Amino acid sequence: MVTNKSKRFITFCSYAVLIIVGIIMIYPLLWMISATFKNNTEIFTNMGLIPQNPTFEGYKNAMKSYGGNINILQAILNTFKIVIPKVIFTVISSTIVAYGFGRYNFKGKNLMFSLMISTLFLPQVVLNVPQYTMFTKLGWVNSPLYLPLIVPTLFAVDTYFVFMLIQFLRNIPKDLDEAAKIDGCNDWKILTKVIVPMLRPAMVSCALFQFMWSSNDFMGPLLYVKTPANLPATIFVKLSMDADAGFDWNRILALSLISIIPSLIVFFAAQSQFVDGISAGGVKG
Known part of the structure; x- marks a missing residue:
């Protein structure tokens, strides 16, 4: 018989896996959104989601x-x-x-x-x-x-x-x-x-x-x-x-x-x- 602790552990692991997979799946979209605020140099050198020098030139153009x-x-x-x-x-x-x-x-x-x-x-x-x-x-x-x-x-x-x-x-x-x-x-x-x-x-x-x-x-x-x-x-x-x-x-x-x-x-x-x-x-x- 599965105990309550085992059920909670299984539930925790399930949600952890889903969250990790979800982040992996959505990361390209999030990166694309952040890249619209970067210049060409930063796009090819910075894989982070937060622009170092935000610019709105992409949307203006x-x-x-x-x-x-x-x-x-x-x-x-x-x-x-x-x-x-x-x-x-x-x-x-x-x-x-x-x-x-x-x-x-x-x-x-x-x-x-x-x-x-x-x-x-x-x-x-x-x-x-x-x-x-x-x-x-x-x-x-x-x-x-x-x-x-x-x-x-x-x-x-x-x-x-x-x-x-x-x-x-x-x-x-x-x-x-x-x-x-x-x-x-x-x-x-x-x-x-x-x-x-x-x-x-x-x-x-x-x-x-x-x-x-x-x-x-x-x-x-x-x-x-x-x-x-x-x-x-x-x-x-x-x-x-x-x-x-x-x-x-x-x-x-x-x-x-x-x-x-x-x-x-x-x-x-x-x-x-x-x-x-x-x-x-x-x-x-």
């Missing part, structure tokens, strides 16, 4: 325009113009497709599901050339509405989210569907009034993943956005680096920090729903 008539705030706004529609359309389309696979039996269902799952193993790099050719012929490249980045999400092209929602949907008893039909609900009402409320944690998880991935997407905007004023934050931060003339690292780090603040806010705001969604996905009903 970060607000300047680089690579055309655009600054970091406009770049973040452009990022939202891409990310928000992608998140909304991805959640809607993936939910509808998952509902079809999870609740209906139709001819060729297993084959179609297998083909859909097989696309998970298809690297995006092999699709870049045919997709770019198709979007060029459609005249969507450099569209101010970011059509090549947004329109595909209307068709549930992110297989991972569809599969994830199907797994959640399998945990919802079909008896609820039958009860709703007895009450006079059609298929659309069953989806919106019964299924969607129970899928909300999973849908929040999908939205959060899509928000993070789209916010960090570099290749997509690099291929399809040509006008400097329409560039998102990922491309803007890269273009603000002048490899020939050199650059101030505090400005680059300040730009990076400013660009990830929206993602951090969204993640912590949706953290509880995200954890609920992940936890629910690991329990079979």
